[in-house]
Amino acid sequence: MTDVLIIGAGPAGSTAAAFLVQQGFKVLVLEKQRFPRFSVGESMLPASMHFIEKAGMMEAVMAASFQYKDGAVFHHNGKEHVFNFNQKFTPGYGFTFEVPRDTFDKILIDEAEKQGVEVRYEVEIIAADFTDGKPVVTARNKDGSTEVHKPRFVLDASGFGRTLPRLLNLEKPSDFPVRSALFTQVYDFIPSGAFDRQKILVTIHPERYDVWYWVIPFSNGRVSMGCVGPDDFLQKHQGTPEQRLWAAVAEVPSLKELLKNAKPANPVTEARGYSANVSSLHGPGWALLGNAAEFLDPVFSSGVCIAMKSADLASDVLGRQLRGETVDWEKEFSEPLKVGVETFRGFVEHWYDGGLAAIFFHPNKQEKIQRMICAVLAGYGWDRNNPYVGVGKRRLTALVEASRL
Ligand SMILES: Cc1cc2nc3c(=O)[nH]c(=O)nc-3n(C[C@H](O)[C@H](O)[C@H](O)COP(=O)(O)OP(=O)(O)OC[C@H]3O[C@@H](n4cnc5c(N)ncnc54)[C@H](O)[C@@H]3O)c2cc1C
DSSP, X not given: OOSEEEEOOSHHXXXXXXXXXXXXXXXXXXXXXXXXXXXXXXXXXXXXXXXXXXXXXXXXXXXXXXXXXXXXXXXXXXXXXXXXXXXXXXOSOOOEEEOOHHHHHHHHHHHHHHTTOEEEESEEEEEEEOGGGOOEEEEEEXXXXXXXXXXXXXXXXXXXXXXXXXXXXXXXXXSSOOEEEEEEEEEOOOOTTSSOTTEEEEEEOSSOTTOEEEEEEOTTSEEEEEEEEEHHHHTTSOSSHHHHHHHHHTTSHHHHHHTTTOEESSOOEEEESOOBEESOSEETTEEEOHHXXXXXXXXXXXXXXXXXXXXXXXXXXXXXXXXXXXXXXXXXXXXXXXXXXXXXXXXXXXHXXXXXXXXXXXXXXXXXXXXXXXXXXXXXXXXXXXXXXSSOOHHHHHHHHHHHO
16 A cells, blocks of 8 residues: 655655655655756755755756856846855755756656655646545546555655645635746857856846846856746746747846847747745645645745745654554644745845845845845755744844834
8 A cells, every 4th residue: 555645756755755755654756747858947955955965866867967056146227246055154055956846856766766755747637536634546648547545645756746635625815916928048158257157147127126137057058047027027028938938038238248149049938927836735634745834935946945944844744653653633733844845935035125135245244144144045044053043034124124224
């Protein structure tokens, strides 16, 4: 009998599967698509490296020759601020990678499979029932046939598919305004020295704090690039998605210059209204991981880190439950997960009101505070020793107000 059925083989699903199989459970991952498959979200955070290591996947990730990443650069109107992750306040990994997600996600799930997880592709979960806390899950195969699974527990790691939130009516609107992203990968042909390939580049629009651009360098001569903004900005440009993205880039002279030799590698994709929330992260017989639960915003590249943190917390609570212990999912899963999610939420809110730009570009920065901010940007959003971590953003707001003066 399957102990745990996991919906989806992205980073949340593959790491949760490894954490559970390592505890001796029988784990089945059902994935709708065939891997490798494209996914947006290519910039990792150093804090994720702890989960990759714990999942026993570090050697395979290290061997993949991904682009080394040790920081983030923020640009606005000729000003630049560089965060070096090795200067962060919180101890732990100070580097990570920029990864084409098709390759990265496949490495992680293949590693989970090598550890004993059963993985099946092109199988989509289409119905779920949890009467009396006993999961009954219906899956549809590629040929249209269906099958029913009765595992002891279900973890939904279906990302933007949001399978259980849809099927169990758990969806709740996000508090954030609707924003969209236009993004692609290009062969960048950026001359060597013009750009630090070991850092993600985030550029704020010259006139608007609510419009920003990412450039994420890979080790294969390509960069991922994208523009995020509200509808009134992204819809004002007419034409194909390609024309609209490049028109948005043309409004930022430094970025236009950096990408002047770029040649398309992928079509331009548009994602709209991706922020999402749910009324509960768990219930009898199920729990939600990663994006299936909540997605805040792409700006600080926190998506995969939160996904892996949720996998780590859930697999610990679930392991104990399956061994017969009484557990409290709210206190031991939801509440600890929310510490980091709320930390990032405060940062996202002050990103879009220009508050973080005031901190980043302030002429007299306090080194210790910068190191604390740097730790959160490196993904250490759960470190209670950092005063900028935790539920509520009072301290960050105070710093923003002081920096705006
Ligand atoms: C514009 C944009 C930019 C982003 N940039 C970054 C970034 O730089 N860094 C970062 O960390 N994050 C980023 N993110 C977020 C990141 O994409 C996600 O947080 C991350 O992929 C979540 O991982 P996951 O494992 O929860 O879900 P996913 O990676 O989405 O995996 C879910 C899997 O579930 C499968 N699935 C879905 N429905 C079903 C079903 N019914 N049955 C079976 N399988 C199913 C899917 O096929 C998929 O393979 C970005 C997001 C957006 C929108």
